[in-house]
Amino acid sequence: MIAQKLKAEKFYQKLQKKYSRRINLDLSRIKIALKKLKINPNKDLPGKVLSIIGSDGKNSVVQSLKAILTENKKNIATFTSPSIVSPLDRIFLKNKFISLKKFKNNAKKIASLKTKLTLFEVITLIYIKSVKNIKNIDYLINEAGCGFDKDSTNLFDSPRAQIITNLNLQHKDLLGAKNINDICRIKCGSLSNDTSIYIGKQKIKTLKIIKKVLKKNSSKKFYYGKDFKIIRKKNFYLYKDKKCSLKLHAKQIHSEGLWENIALSVKVARDLGISNLTILKSLKNIKFLGRLHFIKNGKIRKLLSPKEDLILDGCHSIVAIANHIKFLRSIKKPKYAIWSLMKNREPEKFVKYLKCFKKIVAIKVPNEANACSAEQLKQIANLNGIKCQTAENIQSAIKLISSDQPKCLSIIGSLYTAGAVLNLNN
16 A cells, blocks of 8 residues: 555656646646547536535535435545645545556556646546546546636536635635636636536625626526525534525534535535435545544654644645634644645735644645745744744654643644645554
């Protein structure tokens, strides 16, 4: 298993060198490649398409729908980004992640096209080519990239559903967006006129903009708050739509933001005809790796005392860190953090949410050239009156924090760091 991960990572590094990781949004390249491959996504792929679009919460909706549909005995494929534990995690086919052999073979076929592509477009094509040859797929659950209008997943004329998670200013630099109006136009302006559109919870201003963008869109629309919602109760969350109420509970899900994304998934699932009993049974199987994820055992966990809690959360946006801090209020132990962040994640704004931590140790995101250095994060923290040290890596950061005193340690700020922790922990 470990050898397979290492081989997959090595091959993925070769792809990173061969293809640009730079965001270059343009559908023309992938359409040329699809034409050469003689694949029409609207005719040649099995299953109904569920497109997940947004700034925050896309992956949690993917994982929620995956659990619900699997519990309903449906065969599914998923496309997600970024990977957490292995590059192969980005493509799930029917009942398992793509094999390294299939991943390599399809990558070689795409390379033989001699078409200039970005890395994200190549992974999208590997997914499409892999799915095309699998029989009896019921649903394709596709997570869009940072945008949507020119995103390489925007290939389907009449998807079964297009699901909009929280929209915010995340990735505005990559998208060339100046404000939330631009973000809403980029992510919602090219939605299909022949689908069902589901809008998750938004800020009031953002929701007004979305409704304006979608005013002339003829698809059916369902809005959080108006058509469905979730209410926090003492020991459960109450899901409500116009036809039913459901008591939702799962001990592994801690964030109110995650529950709001589950509510969005439940509404979609009910409209797909999935029974309430199936939905309730599926909740125990929802897994959010690296997202408010309590680490209970493993090599990294053993570096801490039994009195210390360890939470892994790749919360890299303002919305996500706000959800994390909101959850921490329920924990009565002193709070500590190991912090890493990519340069484009607005560290000067992010740090404003970290004042609840008694101590922070900054590290650089492992193996990422565009990450803030530990020293940069320390300086930003110190300027905001937050005590911060630096460490070379995850293990040394834990040593600076761990003791026999009760505490809660959060590893925050990057899904890449979360993936590195999970790999080290195993």
